[in-house]
Amino acid sequence: MPGVNLALRTASTAASSPPPPRPSTPIEVPNDEIFVDEILDLDAELRFDDPINLTPPPAPPSDDVVTEEEPEIFVVVERMPELIGGLQTIQSKIVYPEIARLAGIEGRVMVSFVIDEEGNVLNPVVVRGIGGGCDEAAVDAVRKAKFTPGMQRGRPVRVQFTLPVTFKLNVSEKNS
Helix, strand or coil, X not given: CCCCCXXXXXXXXHHHCCCCCCCCCCCCCCCCCCXXXXXXXXXXXXXXXXXXXXXXXXXXXXXXXXXXXXXXXXXCCCECCEECCCHHHHHHHCCCCHHHHHHCCCEEEEEEEEECCCCCEEEEEEEECCCCCHXXXXXXXXXXXXXXXXXXXXXXXXXXXXXXXXXXXXXXXXHC
16 A cells, blocks of 8 residues: 555564473372271171061151241332431431531431331441441431331331431531
8 A cells, every 4th residue: 555654573483482391300109008808707697587676756846836037127018117207307306416517527328227017216227427426416316216117918017228317517507
């Protein structure tokens, strides 16, 4: 092609060939195993006329044993739990940490927990936090909340729930 210059480079064969393999040294494996045939002469007499006394095997464990099972925890139910009083009840129970207030920390803390059959909060855990004491304040506020229980097939059940708790400073608090 006119106006096109092609240059081919070939790598030297000395650089691309692998190094020679290392010489192998034979390893001797001692044959220390000695096999001895033993013939055992046992005087045993089998009598097939004798009655056999077999004891029955022990009975399997009965199903009458009461084992307390952990109730099933649902993620989606026919009627999801509802926060009694709405999100305002959580916001009213939050004590904004002084450290977070002074540092100007704002944001959303995600708290995950289980709502039991009576609407109580069990095992609240921070899934995503913002620090400055806000995570602990959010867990405390959620722990004090009360819910209507979730319903599945007409009966109350335990439901896994995640709730956002928002921390926002007032304009006057931001400037101080």
